[in-house]
Amino acid sequence: MPATTRAITDDDLMRMPKDGRKYEVVDGELRVSPGAGVWHERVVAALLTRLATFVTARGLGYVFGSNVVYGLPSGNRRSPDISFIAAPRLPSGAELKDLFRRTAVFEFVPDLAVEVLSPSDRPREVMDKVGEYLGAGVRLAWVIDPAEERAVAYRSVTSAREIPPEVALDGEDLLPGFRCPLRDLFE
Secondary structure, three states: OOOOOOOOOHHHHHOOOOOOOEEEEEOOEEEEEOOOOHHHHHHHHHHHHHHHHHHHHHOOEEEEOOOOEEEOOOOOEEOOOEEEEEHHHOOOHHHHHHHHHHOOEEOOOOOEEEEEOOOOOOHHHHHHHHHHHHHHOOOEEEEEEOOOOEEEEEEEOOEEEEEOOOOEEEOOOOOOOOEEEHHHHOO
8 A cells, every 4th residue: 555645734743852953845755865964063163153143233124044944936945055135025013023923934034044064055955945945935045055165146147146255245236235245254
């Protein structure tokens, strides 16, 4: 008798253990990424801290880590390592607090999605994810490669800008004035 499988619900996804692995639903199947390691988390923490400080000081919106899940138009549930949502896209005051408290999965896309590569990442899967983000309306995506100490900024799948370590990540028109020397993330 063939085994039956049931669809992974958002509640199932939210109940996954907090064990250092990343859980996403892709094409109806649970996708589990192994723990990314200390170097990956150090780079994520360094960028998340800089982004959150910049965004909060200017009241531009909200920066989130990898435990925030976005429900994309494809039905996939994705969790970038870092994401940013611009303030005008969200309610304010008590309504915002209620949204944050009751939402397991944001049913919209972030404005910025950041993926920091880990040793287990497959290039094709990362590019599929970036393409899905951009196709869903993400305005800017950064893919950071700690092993090579470089990054790529995407506005579309055909508009990629290489960022070597001596150049800064730039918030462009999405986060005007945000600049983070890429090399600083690897120190």
